[in-house]
Amino acid sequence: MAYKPSMRRKNEDEEMELDIRPVMNLMVVLIPLLIAGAEWVKLSVIEINVPPAKAADGSGVGDNKNDIKEKQKKLGLTIAISDAGITIGNAGVILSGESGEGPTVGKLEDGKYDYAKLREKLIDLKKKIVGKGFVDENRAVLTASADIEYQTIVTIMDNLQTYTDEESKQVLPLFPEVNFSKVLQ
């Protein structure tokens, strides 16, 4: 014989409420803790690896320490920042600006440096020299007048990092290895 169904089913289900007080307590503790440990400003760094030798003293582009190096093709790209604008050049030549003299990239009308144009010129240059066998094709030497602000230098370094090739859609290095050279007189 089957069991007789329980007669208790008529009892109303008692409504149970979840006791969330302990969870709330936990939240109250956790949230201040996490606020204290939160990273409010995201920091980043720019790497500059100066060779351990004396390259930092401004001997700059070609530190010809041995004869083997002299046989290599050197580009020696230098970017000079002055009050008038930014000049791109190397030991031999200087890229001239539109007017034929003065800095390669002049300032904008509002007195700011024209980073977009600098970038354009550098990408042009990079496309011309890439794969031609220059040993320092990723290197640029940065120099500036004494009173150029740090922020300007950092922004220019940002613009030196990478570029996107239009045809292959690849992100390629522009001149990410930055060296510093002595203060312009």
Added chain:
Amino acid sequence: MAFQPSKSKKNHAKEEGSLNMNSMMDMMTIILLFLLKSFSTEGALVTPSQQLRLPVSDQELKPKKELTVSIAKDVLMVNDAVIMSVSDIEKNQMLIPSLADRLSDYAAQEHELEVDVGKEFTHEVIIEGDEKIPFELLFKVMFTCSKTEFYKMRLLTIRKG
């Protein structure tokens, strides 16, 4: 004469109010997740101040805790200890002697550690510069760092966005 108290209202059972916590819990959960995401175990690398505002860049590289040289608008610091006032830096000299002394001390310590306990000397130094400092000063500090064996320099910046 005062009104007679209502007889019908007297029998109404008092309604027990309870706080509805559901929405609050939702909020808390979201805040908790957000804060967990931005949690950093590194601790503060730099104490921002009026005198030391880092420049902005869009580099992605994350900083590690290393020896720091800070160039504020008014003072020069190594690991948050003030070395000298910026105005005392010699105009015509590339090397900053007191900074060089302090850095050589640190380098010597690192060398000792390398020999004693095998902690590798990384030659790394983090340079925290105020966004307004002139290139000349930055270059002098970098020159001094490279002269005192700290030739792997990292320029600390604030990431955009």
